[in-house]
Amino acid sequence: MPGVLTAVFEPGFFSSPQVHIAVVVGGVVAVVSAVVGVFTVIRGQSFAGHALGDVSAAGGSGALLIGLSPVAGFVGLGIAGAGTMDLIGVQRLRGRDLATGVVLGAAIGLTALFLYLGSTTGAAAGATQQILFGSIFVVTPGTVPVVAVLGTIALATIAAVSRPLLLSTVSPDLAVARGIPVRLVGLLYMLALAVAVGLSSLAIGAILATALLIGPPAAALRLTSTMARALAVACLIGVLATWLGVLLAYDSFYWGSSHLALPVSFFVVALVFTTYLASGLPAARRARAVRG
Amino acid sequence: MFTSFMLNAWLVATVVAPVAGVVGYFVVLRGSAFPAHAIPKGAFAGAAGASLLGISTLLGLAVFALLGALGIGALGRRGRQDVVTALALVMMLALGAAFLSRTTQYEPEVYALLFGEVLGVSTTAILPVAGLGLACVAAIAALYRPLLLSAVVPEVAEARGVRNHRIEIWFLLVVALATAMTLPVVGALLIFSLMIGPPAAARSVTSRPGTALAASAGLALVTVWAALAASYASNWPVGFFVGVLAALLYGAGRAWAGWRRIRPA
Numbered sequence: 238m239p240g241v242l243t244a245v246f247e248p249g250f251f252s253s254p255q256v257h258i259a260v261v262v263g264g265v266v267a268v269v270s271a272v273v274g275v276f277t278v279i280r281g282q283s284f285a286g287h288a289l290g291d292v293s294a295a296g297g298s299g300a301l302l303i304g305l306s307p308v309a310g311f312v313g314l315g316i317a318g319a320g321t322m323d324l325i326g327v328q329r330l331r332g333r334d335l336a337t338g339v340v341l342g343a344a345i346g347l348t349a350l351f352l353y354l355g356s357t358t359g360a361a362a363g364a365t366q367q368i369l370f371g372s373i374f375v376v377t378p379g380t381v382p383v384v385a386v387l388g389t390i391a392l393a394t395i396a397a398v399s400r401p402l403l404l405s406t407v408s409p410d411l412a413v414a415r416g417i418p419v420r421l422v423g424l425l426y427m428l429a430l431a432v433a434v435g436l437s438s439l440a441i442g443a444i445l446a447t448a449l450l451i452g453p454p455a456a457a458l459r460l461t462s463t464m465a466r467a468l469a470v471a472c473l474i475g476v477l478a479t480w481l482g483v484l485l486a487y488d489s490f491y492w493g494s495s496h497l498a499l500p501v502s503f504f505v506v507a508l509v510f511t512t513y514l515a516s517g518l519p520a521a522r523r524a525r526a527v528r529g
Numbered sequence: 530m531f532t533s534f535m536l537n538a539w540l541v542a543t544v545v546a547p548v549a550g551v552v553g554y555f556v557v558l559r560g561s562a563f564p565a566h567a568i569p570k571g572a573f574a575g576a577a578g579a580s581l582l583g584i585s586t587l588l589g590l591a592v593f594a595l596l597g598a599l600g601i602g603a604l605g606r607r608g609r610q611d612v613v614t615a616l617a618l619v620m621m622l623a624l625g626a627a628f629l630s631r632t633t634q635y636e637p638e639v640y641a642l643l644f645g646e647v648l649g650v651s652t653t654a655i656l657p658v659a660g661l662g663l664a665c666v667a668a669i670a671a672l673y674r675p676l677l678l679s680a681v682v683p684e685v686a687e688a689r690g691v692r693n694h695r696i697e698i699w700f701l702l703v704v705a706l707a708t709a710m711t712l713p714v715v716g717a718l719l720i721f722s723l724m725i726g727p728p729a730a731a732r733s734v735t736s737r738p739g740t741a742l743a744a745s746a747g748l749a750l751v752t753v754w755a756a757l758a759a760s761y762a763s764n765w766p767v768g769f770f771v772g773v774l775a776a777l778l779y780g781a782g783r784a785w786a787g788w789r790r791i792r793p794a
Binding site: 339 | 557562563565566609611612614616618619620622623624627630722729765766768770773776779783
């Protein structure tokens with residue numbers, strides 16, 4: 238087996254096509270999630286961000302059942318879910334929470350049905366685990382262009398509305414006074430969120446989708462004080478955690494004698510979680526210094 | 530429909546539903562929908578870990594549910610609660626994925642833990658479920674006033690000496706308890722639907738806490754009964770009907786509240 242034999246990179250890491258795809262797809266998804274996620278965290282919509290992952294997974298299991306392309310299922314139901322949340326969600330934070338919960342509950346019910354029907358018709362062997370956990374190593378080469386196009390759409394939408402979106406998040410009253418269509422901007426943001434989350438649930442699984450959407454931006458927002466820096470740091474944390482996670486998961490095959498690789502999602506989430514915890518340290522130290 | 534294996538399902542559903550309705554009322558009132566989703570879903574990973582170690586699934590569930598609740602509560606002091614909840618959830622799920630990768634366990638078990646297995650409940654499982662349910666209701670009764678006060682007017686609660694943060698942690702622990710009790714029966718994901726739909730509908734019908742609590746428990750019971758009957762008739766999973774009925778209830782509640790607003794007095 239050709240490959241670079243070092244202590245860090247186990248044999249075949251650089252020549253494995255799965256690794257190549259995982260690195261490219263993981264990188265793209267991490268950047269898209271980080272950019273959309275910064276707004277998600279500022280707006281306090283982590284729940285919607287997570288719920289849309291489950292909603293689009295319901296779409297994925299439904300598409301599998303009727304023979305549609307999973308991409309259409311994931312992104313289609315995600316967008317429908319985001320629209321419904323926006324439609325029934327009141328502007329107040331608590332009402333929004335409830336609207337998210339109701340849509341999520343219905344989507345979970347649908348997933349239960351689709352998976353059941355899938356298991357009785359035999360179309361979806363292994364689907365439960367696949368849909369819930371996903372695996373970056375099973376991404377097919379055909380998915381790469383789809384991920385790139387959808388990622389670009391989500392980023393372009395966010396870029397187009399970023400200024401009014403930020404203003405209507407930080408100070409809704411001021412935004413209204415300036416004539417910004419707050420409701421429309423909010424809806425566009427929800428749609429971009431749905432596309433971003435749907436695409437990352439499809440590519441890397443629902444767990445990682447939430448982890449990359451919330452973790453790096455939350456850490457970046459605790460470490461920086463301007464929007465531009467927060468965006469840059471979030472992208473950096475997301476991409477590094479993803480690549481390091483892919484490397485560790487690949488290497489884990491060679492740890493011990495069992496030859497059971499640990500999942501990529503485990504490593505990426507552990508890295509993201511640790512980074513978030515560590516990002517609280519500087520602020521805590523400052524607080525202690527002030528108290529004396 | 531009431532044959533012996535169905536009888537246990539009816540019994541256990543009748544025990545579980547009112548508890549979910551009561552705990553759910555406070556979930557809706559306090560805006561804790563995200564933790565109420567995250568704790569059961571994350572606790573599912575504990576069951577996977579328990580099956581890996583060969584210990585009782587219920588123990589694994591309970592430990593993870595409690596750890597999740599305490600983690601969200603503790604981290605929530607410093608960070609924003611929704612962020613912390615999301616990260617605690619993915620951390621627990623990632624551990625679950627790691628546990629599952631170590632075993633040759635399959636799919637049917639995973640499906641059952643997530644979506645429930647109400648039709649497979651054994652007679653011996655009913656007593657512990659009932660015991661934990663009673664504990665949940667007792668805890669809610671003991672915390673009733675501070676829970677209500679800190680949810681509706683947190684400033685007043687603080688002024689009266691209620692520690693809002695501490696109450697939040699206690700409440701999350703009650704949610705964890707309700708989770709451990711109901712998860713093996715109705716599944717990690719459906720308990721959440723039961724905690725959201727019926728209480729939300731009850732709240733839009735009445736604003737009195739006592740009446741709303743009773744209505745919420747009653748509606749949860751009706752939801753589960755209807756779902757069981759529909760599932761028996763159609764052979765489709767109970768979870769599907771619970772999820773859809775809960776969402777319909779919420780919609781009906783919203784419609785009712787809207788109609789009352791526009792109706793001339």
